Amino acid sequence: MTWCHSALRVAWTPLAPRFAAAVRSLLLCTAAWPWPAMAGIVDCIQPRSVEVMVRIGSDALPAALLLAGGSSPALRLVDPHTGAVRWSAAAQAPASQLFPDMQAGFSGSLTVLDLDGDGLHDRIYAGDLSGRLWRFDIHQGARPEALLTGGVFAALGGAPAVRAFLAPPDVSFSPVEGSASWINIAIGSASLSQVQELNRFYVLRDYRPLESWSTDEYRHWRPLTEADLSWTNNPERTAADATRVPQAGFFVTLEHGSVVLPSITVSGHTFMAVAENFTGTGAECSIAVTISSLSLEDGRLISAADVVKGVGRPMKLQERIPANAIFRIATEPGASTATCRLGETEIPACAVSLRPVPLWWRREDAD
Amino acid sequence: MPCAMCRQPPEASGAARGFTLPLVLVLLLIVAAFSASALDEAVTNRALSTSRLAQQRAFLAAASGLNLAAAALRQDAAWPQEYPLPSPDHVRVEMLRTLRNPLPPGYSSGRFAEQFYELHSTGRSTRGARSVQVQGLRRVEPVP
Numbered sequence: 001m002t003w004c005h006s007a008l009r010v011a012w013t014p015l016a017p018r019f020a021a022a023v024r025s026l027l028l029c030t031a032a033w034p035w036p037a038m039a040g041i042v043d044c045i046q047p048r049s050v051e052v053m054v055r056i057g058s059d060a061l062p063a064a065l066l067l068a069g070g071s072s073p074a075l076r077l078v079d080p081h082t083g084a085v086r087w088s089a090a091a092q093a094p095a096s097q098l099f100p101d102m103q104a105g106f107s108g109s110l111t112v113l114d115l116d117g118d119g120l121h122d123r124i125y126a127g128d129l130s131g132r133l134w135r136f137d138i139h140q141g142a143r144p145e146a147l148l149t150g151g152v153f154a155a156l157g158g159a160p161a162v163r164a165f166l167a168p169p170d171v172s173f174s175p176v177e178g179s180a181s182w183i184n185i186a187i188g189s190a191s192l193s194q195v196q197e198l199n200r201f202y203v204l205r206d207y208r209p210l211e212s213w214s215t216d217e218y219r220h221w222r223p224l225t226e227a228d229l230s231w232t233n234n235p236e237r238t239a240a241d242a243t244r245v246p247q248a249g250f251f252v253t254l255e256h257g258s259v260v261l262p263s264i265t266v267s268g269h270t271f272m273a274v275a276e277n278f279t280g281t282g283a284e285c286s287i288a289v290t291i292s293s294l295s296l297e298d299g300r301l302i303s304a305a306d307v308v309k310g311v312g313r314p315m316k317l318q319e320r321i322p323a324n325a326i327f328r329i330a331t332e333p334g335a336s337t338a339t340c341r342l343g344e345t346e347i348p349a350c351a352v353s354l355r356p357v358p359l360w361w362r363r364e365d366a367d
Numbered sequence: 368m369p370c371a372m373c374r375q376p377p378e379a380s381g382a383a384r385g386f387t388l389p390l391v392l393v394l395l396l397i398v399a400a401f402s403a404s405a406l407d408e409a410v411t412n413r414a415l416s417t418s419r420l421a422q423q424r425a426f427l428a429a430a431s432g433l434n435l436a437a438a439a440l441r442q443d444a445a446w447p448q449e450y451p452l453p454s455p456d457h458v459r460v461e462m463l464r465t466l467r468n469p470l471p472p473g474y475s476s477g478r479f480a481e482q483f484y485e486l487h488s489t490g491r492s493t494r495g496a497r498s499v500q501v502q503g504l505r506r507v508e509p510v511p
Contacts, residue, residue, distance in 0.1 A: 111476075111477070113470070113476055113477075114469065115470070117469060170475050171475070171476045171477075172470075172472070172473060172474055172475050172476060173470050173471070173472040173473070173476075174472060174473075175472050175473030181472070263475075264475050264478060265474055265475040266473075266474060266475075266479075267473055267474070268473040296473065329478065329479075329509040330509075331509060333441075333442050333443060334441055334442045335441065336441060338509050352479070352507060352509060353507075354441050354506060354507075354508070355441075355506070356437050356440050356484065356504040356505065356506040357504060357505050357506065358437075358502060358503070358504055359483075359503040359504060359505055360502075361433075361501070361502050361503070362500070362501050363498070363499070363501075364487075364499040364500070364501055365497060365498050365499045
């Protein structure tokens with residue numbers, strides 16, 4: 001595997017072709033793979049970065065840095081003005097922090113959260129190219145060598161890894177009121193190593209949403225696997241299975257295609273775009289998309305076209321869309337709902353009600 | 368010869384003379400007092416009912432203001448808002464943004480936020496009647 005490591009050390013740059021080369025290098029290490037069929041999705045991958053408000057060092061001021069994925073180092077924080085690397089993480093030196101399990105790179109499947117509302121980010125969820133979901137806690141004000149604690153939260157890529165995470169995790173708090181809250185992490189996989197591999201869309205539950213874990217806690221955490229999750233569209237699923245509450249989370253298998261676009265959660269329903277037929281490269285890449293929707297409560301498939309009818313029928317977009325498209329929420333002045341679109345197509349079930357909900361009332365002139 | 372069967376003339380009975388008139392006068396006085404009391408009560412009640420009516424109008428004006436303002440929240444209206452009501456009533460509503468939750472339950476973090484509002488509606492009517500009502504609201508809004 002020595003040649004694999006050297007292949008993984010392709011220097012990551014913000015340039016898409018270099019990034020695609022890095023991904024190819026990684027994939028060459030995993031298995032023999034059908035290149036012609038893969039070329040489309042690999043050439044379509046656009047490296048994404050997310051802005052992170054972070055304070056590195058006790059004397060430093062908070063700064064907005066870009067968190068980006070790559071192959072070596074796997075993660076890095078970059079000053080957007082100077083391009084200087086302020087922090088990095090990898091499996092081997094040189095890097096600010098070493099995470100021995102961080103063998104695969106990250107493509108940009110990154111989501112950051114500010115959990116306490118202080119303007120600084122506290123949590124990172126990141127999916128790697130081996131189908132593992134990582135959870136990191138940011139320790140604001142710490143030195144670069146101790147800025148993050150983290151580890152693999154779920155290992156879902158298969159053994160050997162045949163599925164990767166390219167789309168950023170969609171994170172939402174539990175919609176169920178009156179019970180202990182948790183974080184739902186919705187993320188779909190993409191096939192990079194085998195064309196015929198069925199991809200999945202996962203919704204994982206983090207039951208310690210506000211807790212910052214220590215290195216020891218991460219070390220003792222047993223990563224979730226598919227065995228811990230409910231397979232909600234399993235054709236052999238019994239009625240009893242359907243009524244069981246998915247504790248650790250659930251997943252659905254996708255009949256075809258990969259998840260490369262960010263999902264969105266509205267009113268307790270997650271909308272995912274399953275992409276296939278990748279054409280073009282870089283910014284010119286376009287995809288054919290089918291949209292499906294899941295209930296976060298029990299993983300039931302619902303209609304993306306009309307949530308009221310409740311039939312779990314996917315919605316196929318008539319036109320092709322760019323591979324870097326996102327679900328866009330648009331509000332018109334005076335409208336009672338915000339529309340939800342992917343490309344130029346409106347997704348009716350994804351519309352957001354803008355009506356204010358009364359919570360309480362009081363009269364102030366009475367004695 | 369005196370006639371025992373004959374009726375005596377009125378002037379002959381001194382103790383009974385003038386009895387009816389004072390009695391009637393006293394009764395009239397009592398009736399007048401009751402009338403005055405009833406009139407006073409009627410006047411008071413009328414004033415009270417007028418005041419109560421004005422207060423009810425002010426209350427309803429304030430309630431209308433809350434409804435109109437809740438609808439105006441969608442339109443990026445400038446605050447405070449004053450709404451035309453049938454004269455002499457009028458209402459003025461002030462809006463306060465209170466809490467903002469960047470992690471609304473059931474919605475994607477970073478794409479939506481839960482915004483809490485307080486609407487203070489002051490309705491006014493005749494005779495200085497005034498009603499102040501406060502409504503707490505929440506709304507999920509897309510993050511620009």
